[in-house]
Amino acid sequence: MSKIVWHKDDLTSLKDKLKDIADIVITDDPSEVPHEMVGLVIDDKHIPKIKPILERIVLEKSRIMVQTKDGFMQTYAKDIMYLEAFGDDIYMHLEDESSQLIKQPLYQLETLLGPYHFVRIGKSFILNIMKIKFIRSGLNAKLDLELIDGTRLEVTRSFVKPFKVALGLQKKED
Amino acid sequence: MTTTGIIIISVLSILTFILLIKLGRDVFWNLRLRTHYKNNAMKPPKVSFMFWIKRSYGVTMSALFVFALVISNTFQAPFVINDRTYVNAMSVGSESNLKSIIDSQQQGTGSLWDRLFPTQFDVTNDAMVPGAPESSTEEDNRDFIGTNVQVDGVDEADILKTDGTQIFFAARYFNYVRVLDIDSNGLATLNREIALDEFSVDGLYLTDAYLVVVGYTYEYTPYKGELDMMADVWIEPFYMNYTGTIRVYDRTTYEEVYEMKTDGSFHNHRLIDHTLFFVSNHSIYDDGDLRPTYHITQGDDVVTDQVDYEDIYYFPNMPIQGMTVVTGLKLGTFEKTSEAFLGYADYIYANNNQLFTAFNYYDYVNDYKQYVHIVQYDLDSETATVSYVGQGRVDGGIQSQYWMDSYDGHFRIVTTTWNPIKNQLFVLRASETEDQLEIVGSITEGLGKPNETVKSVRYNEDLAYVVTFVNMDPLYTISLANPENPMIISFIEEPGFSTYLHVWGQDNHLIGFGVDEFNNVKISAYDTNFDEPLDTYQMVKEDQANRTSYSYSEALWNPKAILVDAEKNIFAFPVNAYRYFITANEYGNYYEYISSYYIFSFDFSKENPEDIIGEPIIINHDPLDYYSGIERGTWISTSTKPLGIIYTFSFSQMISYDLSVSYNPLNPTYYQKIDFQTE
Numbered sequence: 045m046s047k048i049v050w051h052k053d054d055l056t057s058l059k060d061k062l063k064d065i066a067d068i069v070i071t072d073d074p075s076e077v078p079h080e081m082v083g084l085v086i087d088d089k090h091i092p093k094i095k096p097i098l099e100r101i102v103l104e105k106s107r108i109m110v111q112t113k114d115g116f117m118q119t120y121a122k123d124i125m126y127l128e129a130f131g132d133d134i135y136m137h138l139e140d141e142s143s144q145l146i147k148q149p150l151y152q153l154e155t156l157l158g159p160y161h162f163v164r165i166g167k168s169f170i171l172n173i174m175k176i177k178f179i180r181s182g183l184n185a186k187l188d189l190e191l192i193d194g195t196r197l198e199v200t201r202s203f204v205k206p207f208k209v210a211l212g213l214q215k216k217e218d
Numbered sequence: 219m220t221t222t223g224i225i226i227i228s229v230l231s232i233l234t235f236i237l238l239i240k241l242g243r244d245v246f247w248n249l250r251l252r253t254h255y256k257n258n259a260m261k262p263p264k265v266s267f268m269f270w271i272k273r274s275y276g277v278t279m280s281a282l283f284v285f286a287l288v289i290s291n292t293f294q295a296p297f298v299i300n301d302r303t304y305v306n307a308m309s310v311g312s313e314s315n316l317k318s319i320i321d322s323q324q325q326g327t328g329s330l331w332d333r334l335f336p337t338q339f340d341v342t343n344d345a346m347v348p349g350a351p352e353s354s355t356e357e358d359n360r361d362f363i364g365t366n367v368q369v370d371g372v373d374e375a376d377i378l379k380t381d382g383t384q385i386f387f388a389a390r391y392f393n394y395v396r397v398l399d400i401d402s403n404g405l406a407t408l409n410r411e412i413a414l415d416e417f418s419v420d421g422l423y424l425t426d427a428y429l430v431v432v433g434y435t436y437e438y439t440p441y442k443g444e445l446d447m448m449a450d451v452w453i454e455p456f457y458m459n460y461t462g463t464i465r466v467y468d469r470t471t472y473e474e475v476y477e478m479k480t481d482g483s484f485h486n487h488r489l490i491d492h493t494l495f496f497v498s499n500h501s502i503y504d505d506g507d508l509r510p511t512y513h514i515t516q517g518d519d520v521v522t523d524q525v526d527y528e529d530i531y532y533f534p535n536m537p538i539q540g541m542t543v544v545t546g547l548k549l550g551t552f553e554k555t556s557e558a559f560l561g562y563a564d565y566i567y568a569n570n571n572q573l574f575t576a577f578n579y580y581d582y583v584n585d586y587k588q589y590v591h592i593v594q595y596d597l598d599s600e601t602a603t604v605s606y607v608g609q610g611r612v613d614g615g616i617q618s619q620y621w622m623d624s625y626d627g628h629f630r631i632v633t634t635t636w637n638p639i640k641n642q643l644f645v646l647r648a649s650e651t652e653d654q655l656e657i658v659g660s661i662t663e664g665l666g667k668p669n670e671t672v673k674s675v676r677y678n679e680d681l682a683y684v685v686t687f688v689n690m691d692p693l694y695t696i697s698l699a700n701p702e703n704p705m706i707i708s709f710i711e712e713p714g715f716s717t718y719l720h721v722w723g724q725d726n727h728l729i730g731f732g733v734d735e736f737n738n739v740k741i742s743a744y745d746t747n748f749d750e751p752l753d754t755y756q757m758v759k760e761d762q763a764n765r766t767s768y769s770y771s772e773a774l775w776n777p778k779a780i781l782v783d784a785e786k787n788i789f790a791f792p793v794n795a796y797r798y799f800i801t802a803n804e805y806g807n808y809y810e811y812i813s814s815y816y817i818f819s820f821d822f823s824k825e826n827p828e829d830i831i832g833e834p835i836i837i838n839h840d841p842l843d844y845y846s847g848i849e850r851g852t853w854i855s856t857s858t859k860p861l862g863i864i865y866t867f868s869f870s871q872m873i874s875y876d877l878s879v880s881y882n883p884l885n886p887t888y889y890q891k892i893d894f895q896t897e
Contacts, residue, residue: 061259096257096258096259097259099258099259100258100259100260161258173254174255174258174260176251176263177263177265178248178251178263178265178269179244179247179248179251180244180273181240181243181244181247183236183240187247192263211250211251211254212250212253212254212257213250
């Protein structure tokens with residue numbers, strides 16, 4: 045058995061996501077967990093299943109700081125659809141269909157967003173993989189991506205490999 | 219398949235392949251995407267089923283297009299065989315194509331009646347077996363008259379065959395063959411009776427080594443399934459399965475050395491040299507394998523053989539009522555070849571190297587007119603091969619193989635249409651480049667008076683003789699010397715009509731056999747230079763006051779019942795007559811059945827034309843009943859009997875007559891009489 049200590053604010057979200065796991069015990073006994081925290085007592089066999097769920101909650105709660113022309117701006121990583129470069133200008137397209145001009149080089153943003161399932165799909169594009177609805181394969185080894193808002197982006201040939209790595213189809217070369 | 223077809227189908231196939239690969243990759247990538255979502259505890263976005271349908275639309279449509287092009291034979295190239303392009307016949311090629319052709323054609327052409335009741339067999343087929351070639355043995359100078367065949371050297375089956383030393387006779391309705399040995403004095407002894415059991419004889423062929431029996435094996439098969447309820451009534455219902463069968467017997471041992479069963483029935487057959495060519499009908503209404511199948515038994519070996527799909531042809535736009543199979547079988551080696559076409563054959567004509575099938579049909583799709591569909595094959599008796607040459611069609615219909623002929627590269631056919639009544643003659647020639655019989659000449663007007671239809675036809679090289687009839691019998695002589703311009707050159711009129719014409723020598727002399735105006739059997743002698751017959755003999759010349767008579771002969775519809783040889787001056791045939799006696803005594807009226815064999819001779823040199831037909835020699839068998847009437851006669855001569863002996867056969871008797879003995883009509887002296895065991 046293992047005990048996972050988590051912030052009490054996420055209890056509702058946690059219960060919803062963990063409803064499929066029957067033998068889980070949730071406790072907020074002050075003698076067992078710190079204040080404002082809850083403890084999840086689970087069988088070890090559920091660890092592989094619960095791990096991505098917890099990671100997902102962390103990711104959804106993750107905010108990143110980007111530099112705009114008006115100063116720094118904080119945004120949830122999960123709300124970003126993709127980033128697009130026009131010369132020196134970088135546009136950040138959000139799920140609410142708004143865009144922000146970013147004053148930061150694309151390679152920095154790639155490094156910044158890498159842990160949040162973002163991948164470079166072209167010289168000018170960084171994409172949130174979790175926003176892809178459908179992948180069409182092209183005759184020329186390119187990939188045509190349809191996002192959940194209907195936007196169509198292309199994975200150029202030289203970026204297919206990192207895209208495969210991001211989807212787990214290929215191991216990253218050291 | 220044509221080059222264009224290969225290119226188009228190849229391109230389409232490549233496109234289909236690429237689209238299929240693309241679709242496969244799409245599936246692969248999106249499955250991977252969904253796995254990625256799940257691995258990260260996220261619900262993948264929903265993609266509707268219609269979305270996938272649209273994605274697979276291209277590959278589905280192109281695949282269907284390729285499939286349709288291949289199945290429909292759109293780009294099938296014409297076959298080129300022996301420098302002849304097949305523009306009419308197309309190979310069936312595969313089982314699925316065969317079934318699809320049959321289904322589509324049966325929905326489109328031919329009446330329901332035609333489909334349910336295809337044209338019946340050639341009525342003369344049961345007598346058509348090639349006769350043994352005439353020969354004589356060295357030691358006692360044997361000679362004989364073989365079966366009366368249409369073309370010299372092309373034997374036709376009959377129920378009696380002889381080679382001068384033996385006579386083989388298969389009486390109708392009785393399943394055995396009687397074998398009689400003929401000694402040097404012309405005396406016959408019954409050698410044996412070959413029992414055939416469930417094998418019903420259609421006709422016999424004779425070669426030096428073999429007796430070939432062509433016929434049907436039949437078996438009773440009870441009805442099954444929904445008709446089982448009938449079994450409880452009073453008799454178990456059944457149907458008869460007839461299977462066209464050929465049995466070959468060794469003439470020295472009388473052992474069966476070969477048997478071939480087809481899964482159809484025979485239309486007709488011919489023996490050329492030592493090769494048997496037979497045309498059979500194969501049903502296309504079975505559910506299973508539609509290829510014609512042979513079951514061959516040779517010694518202990520039993521082999522099943524089928525005609526390849528590549529050797530089955532069809533003619534687009536022709537009604538399909540069955541499958542006609544033409545097979546060549548070499549006696550001795552028993553090698554065989556077959557070709558088949560989707561269609562029917564009513565009559566066949568064959569000479570030494572050609573075979574024609576003719577099929578009467580109505581075109582229900584276009585003009586509701588009657589046509590004859592003609593298919594030509596080349597025959598090679600050396601290799602027992604049949605090769606399709608071409609097809610054609612002419613207006614009208616035919617009723618006998620004798621309405622067809624082939625001479626000097628031209629096929630000639632006389633036809634009759636009934637609505638309106640019209641008689642025509644066509645001359646056709648096979649195209650040298652395509653599988654097409656082209657009409658090169660015709661007579662479409664003037665053949666027959668109003669409402670007269672064709673009754674009999676005979677060809678003699680460049681001449682055709684045509685008898686039409688409604689009240690009087692005009693016998694037209696047509697010159698075919700110029701095939702492109704056939705001309706009527708004379709005609710003769712007489713009461714009644716001839717059903718069979720025989721060319722007698724080379725001096726425009728003809729013998730006509732038929733019926734008079736009272737439907738009694740008659741025989742006429744003609745010179746086609748005159749406009750009326752030279753002489754006519756009626757079988758029942760006059761009736762007495764107290765009796766009525768009716769005469770009939772199988773020879774009226776079956777020329778093989780006629781024994782004829784112009785050189786030997788013999789024209790003989792069986793006549794069966796009924797005489798009905800009206801009496802005033804206590805026994806009341808009665809009828810008498812008389813079975814006779816009439817032997818005629820002719821002398822065209824007589825000054826008085828009425829003396830041309832001599833008084834016949836009449837051989838009578840004991841009166842029994844219709845089934846024991848005289849069926850056949852034959853003629854054999856030996857060194858001690860140079861004028862020959864006539865042998866007549868009925869089911870129950872053999873009576874022979876020595877032609878060197880003067881004939882006494884009131885008390886004829888028979889040479890020999892054998893009563894057969896009939897029980």
